[in-house]
Amino acid sequence: MTTARLARTLLAATAATAAAALTAGALAAPAVAATAPKKPDHTATQRALDAAVAEGVPGAVAQARSGRTGWTGTAGERGGQDRYRVGSITKTFVATVLLQLQAEGRLDLDDPVEKWLPGVVRGNGHDGRKVTVRQLLNHTSGIYSVTSDPGFQQKVFSEEFLKNRYDTWTPEQLVAVAMAHEPDFAPGTAWNYSNTNYVLAGMVIEKATGRPYGKEVERRIVKPLKLRATSVPGTKTTVSQPSSRAYSKLSIDPNATTVHDVTELNPSLAYAAGEMISDSNDLQTFYRALLKGKLLPRAEMREMTRAVPMSAEAPEFHYGLGLMRQKLSCGKEVWGHGGGIHGSSSEAVATRDGGHSLAMNFNADWAGDSQTVIEAEFCGTAPKS
Numbered sequence: 001m002t003t004a005r006l007a008r009t010l011l012a013a014t015a016a017t018a019a020a021a022l023t024a025g026a027l028a029a030p031a032v033a034a035t036a037p038k039k040p041d042h043t044a045t046q047r048a049l050d051a052a053v054a055e056g057v058p059g060a061v062a063q064a065r066s067g068r069t070g071w072t073g074t075a076g077e078r079g080g081q082d083r084y085r086v087g088s089i090t091k092t093f094v095a096t097v098l099l100q101l102q103a104e105g106r107l108d109l110d111d112p113v114e115k116w117l118p119g120v121v122r123g124n125g126h127d128g129r130k131v132t133v134r135q136l137l138n139h140t141s142g143i144y145s146v147t148s149d150p151g152f153q154q155k156v157f158s159e160e161f162l163k164n165r166y167d168t169w170t171p172e173q174l175v176a177v178a179m180a181h182e183p184d185f186a187p188g189t190a191w192n193y194s195n196t197n198y199v200l201a202g203m204v205i206e207k208a209t210g211r212p213y214g215k216e217v218e219r220r221i222v223k224p225l226k227l228r229a230t231s232v233p234g235t236k237t238t239v240s241q242p243s244s245r246a247y248s249k250l251s252i253d254p255n256a257t258t259v260h261d262v263t264e265l266n267p268s269l270a271y272a273a274g275e276m277i278s279d280s281n282d283l284q285t286f287y288r289a290l291l292k293g294k295l296l297p298r299a300e301m302r303e304m305t306r307a308v309p310m311s312a313e314a315p316e317f318h319y320g321l322g323l324m325r326q327k328l329s330c331g332k333e334v335w336g337h338g339g340g341i342h343g344s345s346s347e348a349v350a351t352r353d354g355g356h357s358l359a360m361n362f363n364a365d366w367a368g369d370s371q372t373v374i375e376a377e378f379c380g381t382a383p384k385s
Helices: 043-054 087-103 133-137 150-156 171-179 195-209 213-222 280-291 298-304 370-379
Strands: 059-066 069-076 083-085 277-279 317-319 324-327 333-341 344-350 356-362
Touching: 043 059, 043 069, 043 356, 043 370, 059 280, 059 370, 083 344, 087 133, 087 195, 087 213, 087 280, 087 298, 087 333, 087 344, 133 195, 171 195, 195 213, 277 280, 280 333, 280 344, 280 356, 333 370, 344 370, 356 370
Parallel strands: none
Antiparallel strands: 059 069, 059 356, 083 277, 317 324, 324 333, 333 344, 344 356
């Protein structure tokens, strides 16, 4: 789920491969002596956070882990332990639950959506009998995205948000907005990021388990991993402490100058597409556990990481099941997801082996380039001054 600006942007999340430890030995020595592993250098990452604040982001935070070594960097008004809204990073949690349900034999990702949600995906060419759960998770369903609807954008992403911020949206309402439009393409014939896909995915979880998707996320992921800063807030409008404020211009006008405090909002406007709250430590714990195979059996992990191309214009990006793969400028391959929601832009990424991870957040949605933080951490590339 994104702000008006981010609603039109793919919220890519990435990760990278950990650097190999260097060893050396003296030629004349009778035995080879290994040097200590090279200590991770986060200088470029800190410079990327500082650059974002210099560009106008009020506050930035990033945490990284490489092996057993951890690092925290901040700039501006963000604290190192701050909790924040993670937007579409929620999608990885949702996909993980659905893959767990498949492993338990409670559903099949190739089930048509109609089996679980009869009559819900209908109208203007949409047909749930022809869309599978898998196609929801990898965005090949063709289902129109609710966040692309002009009326929804006006209510949620413009300054009208200030009078609508506490409104509750049901998932059925969100899907109905999307069903008023034609599909983007026939199921399985192309790729397009649609938040409606994950609204429906959350509804499938509820139908298959008899419990809200958020309760399943908490029971299956949050509690076992002891993610103490992570929550599925439902209609709760505040962010628990420690946290700092979130800001947005609530405008697609690049010349807009008015900044609004958008910290409080009813996250039902995002539902399973992007409502969750977490912090950088918890996000790293989650992605590292996922990629190390602690949450899914091997067969389901293979399915999750079977990624499809996202666009010819961005061949470095591929999308699996709620998990993105990207090749960085230095050639390293990275996995994860990004997320944007009002006044909050986040990335959570890790190497495929889970050995090197990064999670970061900007508390604004009109400035700053989170990709520079990822490149800095995994490639050592400092932002251009």
